[in-house]
Amino acid sequence: MWDRINWLTVINTVILLFAGALVVAIVQSMLKPQVQESKNELPFYTTADPALERAGSDLYRSLQCRNCHTIWSVKSVYQAVPAPSLDGIGSLRNEEWLYRYFSAENPQAILPSRMKEKYRMPSYASLSESERRTLAEYFASLRVRDWYLDETISAEQKKLTGK
Numbered sequence: 001m002w003d004r005i006n007w008l009t010v011i012n013t014v015i016l017l018f019a020g021a022l023v024v025a026i027v028q029s030m031l032k033p034q035v036q037e038s039k040n041e042l043p044f045y046t047t048a049d050p051a052l053e054r055a056g057s058d059l060y061r062s063l064q065c066r067n068c069h070t071i072w073s074v075k076s077v078y079q080a081v082p083a084p085s086l087d088g089i090g091s092l093r094n095e096e097w098l099y100r101y102f103s104a105e106n107p108q109a110i111l112p113s114r115m116k117e118k119y120r121m122p123s124y125a126s127l128s129e130s131e132r133r134t135l136a137e138y139f140a141s142l143r144v145r146d147w148y149l150d151e152t153i154s155a156e157q158k159k160l161t162g163k
């Protein structure tokens with residue numbers, strides 16, 4: 001009689017231990033991919049909807065901004081100018097600032113340049129208002145995650161000041 005009860009207790013304990021281990025394993029496997037995802041996460045993202053994304057990148061391409069700038073860390077093979085990367089620029093400058101900058105006859109009055117004349121940010125004041133609005137809206141939508149903000153700011157400062 002006592003033997004039987006002891007055996008049942010042992011078997012119950014073993015079953016409970018297995019069940020416990022299984023639950024721990026399941027919970028771990030559920031948590032693991034999320035931890036890895038946040039470590040491998042890209043620091044740059046956009047809040048643009050597909051229409052703005054298309055309109056913005058079309059202008060970026062047709063106006064050849066990429067001769068001087070990088071975006072999504074992709075470089076044009078013709079690029080020789082150390083202009084700031086535009087990845088995450090919307091976390092550094094807001095839409096109003098960008099609109100004023102793109103509309104300025106002399107962008108260097110807003111942001112001083114250390115470049116020779118021909119490498120400086122050109123004026124886009126002659127574009128239509130809606131094109132300048134689209135550019136401002138699109139670049140304001142390019143953001144950087146908080147954990148990469150400091151690096152992005154110091155890379156930008158380095159490009160702007162050469163230090």
Ligand code: HEC
Binds near residue numbers: 066068089
């Ligand atoms: C001839 C090279 C050149 C071209 C083309 C060019 N840029 Fe620039 N851009 C620069 C440089 C250099 C700077 C840094 C300021 C300066 O030196 O005038 C700059 C600055 C900027 C900034 C401010 C960056 C910051 O750190 O705040 C933005 C935004 C920008 N450009 C967007 C654009 C867009 C959008 C286009 C295309 C419509 C474009 N640029 C075309 C050279 C260029």
